[in-house]
Amino acid sequence: MNLVNIALSGMNANRVALDVTAQNVANINTPGYSRQQAMMASIAGGKYNATSPGMGVEVTSIRRVTDQYLVSQTWSTSSAANYSASYMSSMSQLENMLGADGFSLNQGLDSLFASLNDATSKPESTPLRQQIINESEALARRFNTLTESLHNQHKDTHEQRNAAISHANSLMANIAEVNKQIVETNGTGGNPAQLMDTRDNLIGSLSEVMAVKTTNQPDGSVQVSLASGQPLVLGGDAGSITAIPDASDPYLAQLHIEFGQQTFATNGDIGGKLGALHEYQVDVLKPNQDALNDMAMHLADEFNATLSAGLDLNGNAGKPLFTYDPANPAASLSISDIKADELALSGDGNPGNSDNLTDLIAISNKPVAVSGFGSLSLNDAFTAMIGETAIKARQAESDYQAKNAMNEQAVAARDNVSAVSSDEEAANLMTFANAHNANMKVISTANQLFDSVLQLF
Incomplete structure (x- = not known):
């Protein structure tokens, strides 16, 4: 029936x-x-x-x-949000570092020039002269400590990049494997829904590391590439990201995509966490390291040149106060083996004369060339560095809030359809x-x- x-x-x-x-x-x-x-x-x-x-x-x-457009929006906004989060975190760390009392070059400079001013009352005083040496050594240590901290952050950024690359390579291999499974399931008439969810989640995780775009293929697989076009996943085949160290700095690297027998260079603007790490290193960290090197070099050169023009308590030509390695001035800055009576504070050899001491004090306002900040005094250069970092940190925080809100909206829109x-x-x-x-x-x-x-x- x-x-x-x-x-x-x-x-x-x-x-x-x-x-x-x-x-x-x-x-x-x-x-x-x-x-x-x-x-x-x-x-x-x-x-x-x-x-x-x-x-x-x-x-x-x-x-x-599902709505593929909404899913793609979650990926693109996730990439932007993770870029902003990583950049904000790095800028916040740098801001806290530069603002810490123990790292403040301004405090060290103020203490050194205060000791020079104290010595004008009695230039021949051994305790006052020793205080100048002590403050000079303390200032050198501030340069050393701050530079070491920046170097450690530089190294940490390098390690974060390597970890992100390893994670991305693993994700790409997994996406390629799921592509294979989806094609096989479609071929046997099965339901690939769970596999497609898994693939979307993997691509979402990959988008956190770098900005990606996808193209659906007729067999059910998805082609994944960088936003700039370099291939990452084609069907069941996955590429790999490699970091080529910079010749001048082993902690800087150029990223390449290796796919089969081909290698594709990438630019620094690849989005996601990797893009933020690269931009922070190149646009913030390295310029600040260069600026500190300029400041340390000028400090040493100006003091040593001025002291060489004077005479010490024994009537001898002045000896240098600072020493440094020209290849890395801020990290290597230290004081020489100079003694208190060897400080050339006099212009005519008279122990009570402070002509050369006055010239040393004048260095506090002397403009010097500092990379990225122009010609200004040492105090003003470090103040400018702190100010610029604070501005960038606030901008990074504001950018993160906006990009994270956009990502939350995109996820909510996707969930409104698919959840x-x-x-x-x-x-x-x-x-x-x-x-x-x-x-x-x-x-x-x-x-x-x-x-x-x-x-x-």
């Missing part, structure tokens, strides 16, 4: 719909899960039977509810369960009719 067959098809179709609903409910808290829908279609009646209403219903497919709604699924359960029971009632009715017919004989 067609009545039974039609009812059986309805029972089977609604049972599948109940299974799909149960799967949705089970994954209501699964991150990145896209809800599914059972797509039903009526089965047509006989070709030559005008009185046939049809042969029931069938589930033609299970639809994965599981407990209320909606509860309604679906009632609908499909009632339909299932109604079809069972049709079968029961068909059996009763059949029994009634048998009783006529």
Whole structure:
């Protein structure tokens, strides 16, 4: 009887719909899960039977509810948010470092020039002269400590980049493997929904490391590349990112994409965490290191040149106060083995004369060339460095707040379409369960009719 067959098809179709609903409910808290829908279609009646209403219903497919545009928006905004987060974190660390009392060059400079001013009252005083040497040594240590801290941050940024590259390479290999599985599942008529969710999550994680774009392929795989076009994943094949160390600095690197037998160079603007690390190193950290080297070099050269023009307590030509390695002035800055009586504070050899001491004090206001800040005094140069860092840190924080809000909006828009709604699924359960029971009632009715017919004989 067609009545039974039609009812059986309805029972089977609604049972599948109940299974799909149960799967949705089970994954209501699964991150990145896209809800599914059972797509039903009526089965047509006989070709030559005008009185046939049809042969029931069938589930033609299970639809994965998603909007690729919204998913892509979560990836692009995630890349921007992670770029901003990484950059803000680095700038905040630098701001705290430069603002710490123990790293303040201004405090060290003020103390040194204060000791020089104190010595004008009695230039021949050994304790006052020793104080000048002591403050000079303390200032040199401030340069050393601050430079070491910047170097450590430079090294830490290098290690973060290596970790991010390793993570990205692992993600790309996993995306390629999932691509293979999706193609195989499609080829055997299976449902690749869970695999597609997994792939979206992997691409989302990759977008945190760098900005990516994707292209869907006819076989169900996805092609992934950098925003600038260099290939990362093609079907079941994945490339790898390598960092080529800079010849002048082993902690700086140029990134390349190796894919098969080809190598593609990247520019520094690759987005995500990797882009932020590169920009921070090149645009902030290295310029500040160069500026500190200029400051240390000029401090030493100005003091040593002025002292060489004077005479010490013994009437001898002045000896240098500072020494440094020209290759790395700020890290190597130190004081010489000069003694208190060897400080050439006099211009004519008279122990009470302070002409040369006055020239030393004048260095505090003497403009010197500092990379990135122009010609200004040492105090003003460090103040400018602190001020510029503070401005960039505030801008980075503001940028992060904006980019993170955009990412949250994109995720909310995606979830509004794809995430599981407990209320909606509860309604679906009632609908499909009632339909299932109604079809069972049709079968029961068909059996009763059949029994009634048998009783006529």
